[in-house]
Amino acid sequence: MKIAVDAMGGDYAPKEVVAGIELARDRYPEIEFDLYGQTDKVKPFLNNADHINLVQADEVIAMEDEPVRAIRRKKQSSIVLGAQAVRDGKDDAFFSAGNTGALLAAGLLIIGRIKGIDxxxxxxxxxxxxxxxxxxxxxxxxxxxxxxxxxxxxxxxxxxxxxxxxxxxxxxxxxxxxxxxxxxxxxxxxxxxxxxxxxxxxxxxxxxxxxxxxxxxxxxxxxxxxxxxxxxxxxxxxxxxxxxxxxxxxxxxxxxxxxxxxxxxxxxxxxxxxxxxxxxKYGGAVLLGVKAPVIKTHGSAKAETIANTIGQIQTMLKNHSVDNVVDYFDAHSEEMAQAKADMQK
Missing domain, CATH: 3.40.718.10 (Isopropylmalate Dehydrogenase)
Incomplete structure (x- = not known):
């Protein structure tokens, strides 16, 4: 399992994000983490780099940025690069404690919807x-x-x-x-x-x-x-x-x-x-209906909450929750089309 992490997102980033990922790494040794962010700011908080890769992202999408505009203009931001890694199959899921709107936009515009889900x-x-x-x-x-x-x-x-x-x-x-x-x-x-x-x-x-x-x-x-x-x-x-x-x-x-x-x-x-x-303690908010797990936790989240959210992602990946949804909508495409037509009358 590989999880892309927005290391710059959240009120206490990157310190608490890194601390949370290190906690999660110790709990879930089968997971590797790609931390996207400004490496000169992230690296000082990293105590142990086992299973953790730092990936340079020159830009940061701030909480006050307009989501869609930021996704389109800040191509080298941690959110955009992390979402692109998931889209390209380099990572299996994407996690952030940053700008909620930007994360949703990245999930929809970069990772993409599951076929059949409006x-x-x-x-x-x-x-x-x-x-x-x-x-x-x-x-x-x-x-x-x-x-x-x-x-x-x-x-x-x-x-x-x-x-x-x-x-x-x-x-x-x-x-x-x-x-x-x-x-x-x-x-x-x-x-x-x-x-x-x-x-x-x-x-x-x-x-x-x-x-x-x-x-x-x-x-x-x-x-x-x-x-x-x-x-x-x-x-x-x-x-x-x-x-x-x-x-x-x-x-x-x-x-x-x-x-x-x-x-x-x-x-x-x-x-x-x-x-x-x-x-x-149950984890973060999940954007359901996109092609890979996209999870957002509170901007004020600290290390323990972040580690809990990684546990939630691990369960999603282990139990193939996205694959189950894809299979269902593939098998019921005609039924979905009929239901949609009926509700539009």
Whole structure:
């Protein structure tokens, strides 16, 4: 396995990226890493070069750069060169903690879509709380496409199913459609059309509409939504978790000595809650529907999160998750064409 890494992407790059890759190298000795970046800035942080190759990239795509323009103009950037290496078969997957839009553009414009997939979707894994037999669920799209058609959401359900099976180990994943109510006739025309198609799909375990308030309770294994809604729900979930932790902390500090003593006694409980809410341990966001794994982690990610994300990529490569999707869409090309035609009527 060979993974291309954008060594310059992220708030703490290249230091934390290099540290994370060294951690991952020690965990997964079967993987080789190509680190694309400005070698004079990357090399000082590299303690051990075993299985790690430095590849010079003269340019850097910054967080504030306009994604498509940057991909087209900065041909010698770490993101462009890494994506080209994957396209050309030199590397098997691409990882970055940098500009999300640029990474998505590189995945679409350089690596390319799988034949038969209209719009790849960005997926993330979120925690499930207080459910012994389920600790995570998958949601897509969470930001690759602000505007989506019913056919796109239908394809997201298929992409999510295969990811849940090959990476999360769920044999028959429950697929839910994010909506403003659980009744079959809820939502706008897009959601009604998607519900109708998913309800009749023979090879999908569709459980119907699900509401956002039930997501962290494990109502489904795969939650399908459009990119605008998915991104809003994701950021709301992140914001609520952070706000609650800040509220608890401020309440403890305002509670005087008794509050602080109580907090000290409950410290293991707080750590357990924090661990359950930390979805970074499951890895990064994956652009599903392109010809090779393309994975993005938070710009603020540090070494441990980066190493966890490499573990996610290793599972994708080992279980041939992209190959399974390619085989499915090749075998069901006529069915896809008919479904698309039906939804456009």
């Amino acid at each position: 719009r790849p979707g960005l997926t993330t894994t979120l925690p499930v709380l207080n459910k012994p037999d389920q600790d995570q669920f998958l949601m897509l799209d969470v930001g690759a496409n602000a505007d989506s058609k019913p056919f796109n959401l239908y394809q997201y359900a298929i992409l999510g199913k295969y990811y849940a099976q090959t990476v999360m180990g769920v044999k028959n994943p429950r697929i839910g459609l994010l909506n403003n109510g659980t009744e079959a006739d809820k939502g706008d025309m897009v959601h009604k059309a998607v519900h109708e198609v998913l309800a009749t799909a023979k090879d999908l375990n569709f459980i119907g509409n699900v509401e956002s308030r039930e997501l962290l309770n494990g109502v489904a294994d795969v939650v399908v939504t459009d990119g605008f809604t998915g991104n809003a729900v994701l950021k709301n979930t992140e914001g609520t978790a952070l706000s609650m932790l800040k509220l608890i902390k401020s309440s403890i500090m305002a509670g005087g000595i008794s509050g602080k003593l109580g907090a000290a006694m409950l410290k293991p409980v707080f750590k357990d809650i924090q661990s359950k809410m930390d979805y970074s």
